[in-house]
Each structure stands twice: as structure tokens, then as C-alpha cells.
Amino acid sequence: MRRGNPAPTIRDVARHAKVGVGTVSRVLNDSPLVSDEARVRVRKTIDELGYRPSSTARRLSLGRTQMIGVVAPFFTTRSVVERLRGVVERLRDRGEYDLLLFDVETLDQRADAFEAFAARDRVDGLLIVSLRPSDEEVARMQREGLPVVLIDVTHRALPRVVIDDVLGGEIATDYLLAKGHRRIGFVGDAPTPFGFASSELRCHGMRAALRRAGIRPMAALQKRGPHGREEAIELARSLLAMDKPPSAIFAASDVQAMGVLQAAEELGVRVPEDLAVIGFDDVEEAAVLGLTTVRQPLRETGARGVELLLSAIEGREIAPVEELAPLAVVERRTA
Amino acid sequence: MRRGNPAPTIRDVARHAKVGVGTVSRVLNDSPLVSDEARVRVRKTIDELGYRPSSTARRLSLGRTQMIGVVAPFFTTRSVVERLRGVVERLRDRGEYDLLLFDVETLDQRADAFEAFAARDRVDGLLIVSLRPSDEEVARMQREGLPVVLIDVTHRALPRVVIDDVLGGEIATDYLLAKGHRRIGFVGDAPTPFGFASSELRCHGMRAALRRAGIRPMAALQKRGPHGREEAIELARSLLAMDKPPSAIFAASDVQAMGVLQAAEELGVRVPEDLAVIGFDDVEEAAVLGLTTVRQPLRETGARGVELLLSAIEGREIAPVEELAPLAVVERRTA
DNA sequence: CTCTCCTCTGGAACCGGTTCCAGTCTTCCA
DNA sequence: TGGAAGACTGGAACCGGTTCCAGAGGAGAG
Numbered sequence: 001m002r003r004g005n006p007a008p009t010i011r012d013v014a015r016h017a018k019v020g021v022g023t024v025s026r027v028l029n030d031s032p033l034v035s036d037e038a039r040v041r042v043r044k045t046i047d048e049l050g051y052r053p054s055s056t057a058r059r060l061s062l063g064r065t066q067m068i069g070v071v072a073p074f075f076t077t078r079s080v081v082e083r084l085r086g087v088v089e090r091l092r093d094r095g096e097y098d099l100l101l102f103d104v105e106t107l108d109q110r111a112d113a114f115e116a117f118a119a120r121d122r123v124d125g126l127l128i129v130s131l132r133p134s135d136e137e138v139a140r141m142q143r144e145g146l147p148v149v150l151i152d153v154t155h156r157a158l159p160r161v162v163i164d165d166v167l168g169g170e171i172a173t174d175y176l177l178a179k180g181h182r183r184i185g186f187v188g189d190a191p192t193p194f195g196f197a198s199s200e201l202r203c204h205g206m207r208a209a210l211r212r213a214g215i216r217p218m219a220a221l222q223k224r225g226p227h228g229r230e231e232a233i234e235l236a237r238s239l240l241a242m243d244k245p246p247s248a249i250f251a252a253s254d255v256q257a258m259g260v261l262q263a264a265e266e267l268g269v270r271v272p273e274d275l276a277v278i279g280f281d282d283v284e285e286a287a288v289l290g291l292t293t294v295r296q297p298l299r300e301t302g303a304r305g306v307e308l309l310l311s312a313i314e315g316r317e318i319a320p321v322e323e324l325a326p327l328a329v330v331e332r333r334t335a
Numbered sequence: 336m337r338r339g340n341p342a343p344t345i346r347d348v349a350r351h352a353k354v355g356v357g358t359v360s361r362v363l364n365d366s367p368l369v370s371d372e373a374r375v376r377v378r379k380t381i382d383e384l385g386y387r388p389s390s391t392a393r394r395l396s397l398g399r400t401q402m403i404g405v406v407a408p409f410f411t412t413r414s415v416v417e418r419l420r421g422v423v424e425r426l427r428d429r430g431e432y433d434l435l436l437f438d439v440e441t442l443d444q445r446a447d448a449f450e451a452f453a454a455r456d457r458v459d460g461l462l463i464v465s466l467r468p469s470d471e472e473v474a475r476m477q478r479e480g481l482p483v484v485l486i487d488v489t490h491r492a493l494p495r496v497v498i499d500d501v502l503g504g505e506i507a508t509d510y511l512l513a514k515g516h517r518r519i520g521f522v523g524d525a526p527t528p529f530g531f532a533s534s535e536l537r538c539h540g541m542r543a544a545l546r547r548a549g550i551r552p553m554a555a556l557q558k559r560g561p562h563g564r565e566e567a568i569e570l571a572r573s574l575l576a577m578d579k580p581p582s583a584i585f586a587a588s589d590v591q592a593m594g595v596l597q598a599a600e601e602l603g604v605r606v607p608e609d610l611a612v613i614g615f616d617d618v619e620e621a622a623v624l625g626l627t628t629v630r631q632p633l634r635e636t637g638a639r640g641v642e643l644l645l646s647a648i649e650g651r652e653i654a655p656v657e658e659l660a661p662l663a664v665v666e667r668r669t670a
Numbered sequence: 671c672t673c674t675c676c677t678c679t680g681g682a683a684c685c686g687g688t689t690c691c692a693g694t695c696t697t698c699c700a
Numbered sequence: 701t702g703g704a705a706g707a708c709t710g711g712a713a714c715c716g717g718t719t720c721c722a723g724a725g726g727a728g729a730g
Binding site: 011 | 718
């Protein structure tokens, strides 16, 4: 109605409705301890005044923020967005909690984010995606009593939703072996200061599978570089330029697999005839491109992370459990 | 330190440091009105007690939330994620404000989001991406005094960052005309209750360009359906199955262009020899696929939206200006 | 008719900050 | 030497909710 006027408060409502603030509060919170008569009068007054309770004041007196924070490198990896989607959807189903987003793309930002969030006051709980917190950071959050759940990353002291990356590497490799490939290349991430280890674990799984098939893994066939399509193109080029290039390439992520495909196209290498390519994640674009890949249920892991976090927040101090999400090869046209 | 203990408050700090709460508050806020001696004593006490100010209490007494809300259909369109990225980056540069995320995928959620946010109390400002608020919703927010900026959507009463969709359609079409195409098809969005009009405006631009070139636009060549790759495949199939199929297709978005490419591949139609395809947006995958497209600076529009919003929040009541982002064809391999 | 119990109520106290006001102590100038 | 201005301080009041406590009124039991 009238702009600039101070917004009506619960006391204004109480005065107009000729009741006490306690009664108004009880009406707002659907307490049964209010007579019907008082209830309708308060409701009417609320409408008339256009009163809206202040969530900040509510938070303060309740001592809860009704918000959960999500810290993740959202834009470096497509898969994080997909996980976020699961988080958002599940959180909405549950109602109640708002979502505070913290994007982390550099080391500085990482430190800032943990510093800022380790305050039990900003959020009621924290979801950390694809970023490994240091021991000190974990200790700090635990001191503060802040519930934390990890997704796609492991810390022995915290509950987490992850996949068995070694197994993932084995699955991909077994698939290629079953197709008759003996010379299998790998394109993955170089170690990063963030402590992203999944690429390495997948490579480890690949080597294990190769050995089991009686093939000696060759370091020369395993290429690593910064995560990204452009970088993967480069790595794939060097593999394809070898005297005896691999007949198949396992990429540690779909994004990197796309780089491999692009390199193959540039060099006139036919896929899958001359080169089989298998990725990892099954992001949305994989379907468009017809990329054969190892599917991990990205959205579901996000949703599951939210569930774990909410139960941690709502009292049940959960053990630092590890939940493993299922993996499977999705066969399409590239392998 | 000690878990479970009530967190120290500003009064605890004051007591231990033997000063008044006012002085502690002044130290926290870097006020010059504190003697160095008091300052160091307070600082020391803060460290000793492990005191952290409550942002909720601060918000309450300041009457500001230091948060901005972003409402958008994040997961229906790839381009929204890219815009969000611009928002996040610019917001981080500015410091100060946290980001509260509201995803809207259905009509109900849409209503909820506006209902929940139109409270001046939850956020200091609102960024609405690709969703047209109704007149009542706009009126309500203005009554509440909530600063709002729109991105990728227009409302005459609100400041906004948009592109000239009609011009975009013309640019795409002129490009195809210059390549000698005379029979140009269109794949776009069916009208939605959300009031997404950009697809239609782009089509309008296409028709204008055709007419200018002396070609009569044919309704039969313009196909519309729900937004999405799968749906676009269907639309493209029907175009390609015509007696005289178009030699080029303008898709209203890159996602739809991908559907067109997929349909072409299925039907053995060579691109660009038999069919030229041009998309719109220039999302990241466009580069992978070699899709020729009309680039709109997605990330920049997000960033610009943040700037407008922050200046609106910080007093300068900005006029409901319209900012137009630049457009250009990115030539790749599909047209 | 009295006593108890139950329902409903008003309002003070509290959550943890910020801000304003009144007051003290210096310093400096006339 | 008096007075004003300036630097710094403590603490009450405030932000707008929730909760607890004491108390009023009515119903039912003995």
C-alpha cells in the first residue's frame, strides 16, 4: 500500500487485533492454543495490514537460519551442475530450507568459502561438492558444530556420497576389453591442488582391469592434463599421433571424451571404427553426441546428499558413512 | 573449543575485555572512534574466546539481508546456467552479497518463488532470469520496495538486460540468405504459460529478413514445440520429410539446433551440404559440435544484471532501462 | 459450593547485533 | 584559568520475531 512506511510488525498486528503478541505469534505458527475467534480476528488484521513476518527476526530468535550452503566448483565441470540440480530438487521437495550458493573456482575462493561458512551462524548445514576440505577445515567445522556432507569427494571424518572410482575405471576398461581392444589409452586430469583424485582412481581401475586381462598397462598411453575439453583435445592428439596409437580411449570424464572426439574428427580418425571412445559421468550432452560412457547417477547423488545433510541437521548426528552410488556403462555410438 | 557451549556473544567479549558492547561493535566495524589500546584488547579477547559475530543479528538490526535472490528455470535451458555463471562471478567480485538460489521449473514453483521472495525481508534485491513476472507480481514487489532486475525477459516497469530477438532472427536469416539459401525452415518454442516470447520474436525477425529479400515466409516451414532437444528432433523430422524440404534451418536455440542435427544424422541428411543449420545462444556445447550459431553474450548479461541490481539496491533508484546485449554470428561447420 | 484442571491469553524477557546519547577526559585556544 | 571542542567510552534502546510464565475464566468433579 503506502510506500516507504515502515513495514507492520507483529506488535502492530497485535495492537490492531486487540490481542497480545504471543497470540499473533501462535496464530502464525498454527499453534492449537488459540481460540477460533481470536484466530480469525488476527488473520483478518494480518490481511488488512499486509503484514509479513520477518524471517530474519524469526531466525534470530529461533537460532536457526533455515538455509543450507552449497560449496562447489559449479562451472569447471558440467557434472557439478547436474548434481546441483538434484540438490535443488530434493531441497524443494522438503520445503523449509533455502539454498545459499558458493561457487569456488580458485584456491583463494576456496579458502574464503570455507572461512565464511564455517560459521554456524550463516547456514544450518553445508554441502560440499567435488572439493576436499583440509583436516583443519574439517576440525573447525566440527568444533562449530556445523553439519557437513560431502558429495563426490571423501574425508574419513565426514559423511559422504561418492562412487567407487576404481570400480568405474574397471567397468569402462572391461567393456572395451570385451569389444576386443587390447591397446587402450587414457585421458584424464593432472593432479590439482584441490585434491580431485577421482581421475587418478579411475586410471587405477583401468590398470587393474588390464592386468587382470593379462595386458601390461603402459604409461605412455596414459595422458593427463588440466580438466577441460581444449586440453583433452591436445592430449588425444598426442595419443593418436603415436606410432602405434591406441584402438580405444577411456576418458576420465565426458567433457574430456568430447575433446577426444573432436581430436579424432580433426585427424580424420573414424569413431568407433578406428577408435573407440568411452567417457565417464553421462552428462546430458553425452546423449546428444552419442557418446558411450559410464553412467554415474549425478542428480541422485545430489539429492541423496541433501537427505543426509537434513537428517544431520535435524538432530540425528549421523555417522561419517560412505554411500556408494551405482555405476553402469551406457552403450551408444562411440564404443 | 568446547562444543555445545553457547557461542560467545558480543556482550561476553565486552565483559572479558572490560569495555562496553558499543566499543566491541565499533572494533568489529572498523570505526575510527576507538583507541588503539581498546582495539587491541578487544581483538585479543575475540581471538581468545573464538568469537564470531552473528550475521543474523546483524541483519536484523541493520534491516538488510546482504543477500540477493536469483529466480530462474536453471535446468530447462542450458543458457540459464551460463548466465548464472556471470551473475556469480560478478557478485563475488563485489563481495558483500550472498546468493540465494530459487529454481523454477513449474508454474506452481513460479508462483511460490515470487510469493516467497516478494518479501523485502528475505533478500535485498531480486534477479529474475528468463521468467516474465505478471503485472500483479511486479506491482507487489514495487509496493514492497524490493529492487528487481530482469534478464532475458521484458517488463516495461522494470530495468532489464535483454537482446533484440527480432534483430537476432534477422542476423541468422541474413547469414543463411548470403549463403544462397532461399528455402529456410524454423524450429522454435511453442508459446508457454511462462510467457517466453523470444523464440517467437526471433521467428518474426526471420520473416522480416525473408521478406526484405523478396521471399515470402511460409508458415509450413515454421515448426514449434515445447523446448527441448527431443522435441526439436521431432520438429526437424517433419521438416525434412516434406516434399520440398528446406535447405537450411534456423533453430531458436542451440539446444533445438542440436535436435535438428540429430534428426539430420538419423535421416542421413548431410550437414552442411544438404542442410545448413544455425542455432542461437552459443552455449558451450555449440563449440564441441561445430554448430554455427548466433552468439549472445550470456555470461555478460548475468554480470550486467548484477550491476544494475546492486546500484538499485544501493540507493540510486534506477529507471526501468532496457540494456541490449550485442549479437553476432559465430561461423562453424554447420552452415 | 469449592476445588481442580484445562484452555486460552497478555506481555516480559530473550535472541545478538547496531546506534545513539550522555558523559568523561584531554587538549588547545583565548 | 576558563571554556569549548574533540576523542573516546559505556550502556540503553532498538530491530522483530519466539517462548515462557503467570493469570483469567470456564467446566467438571466431589
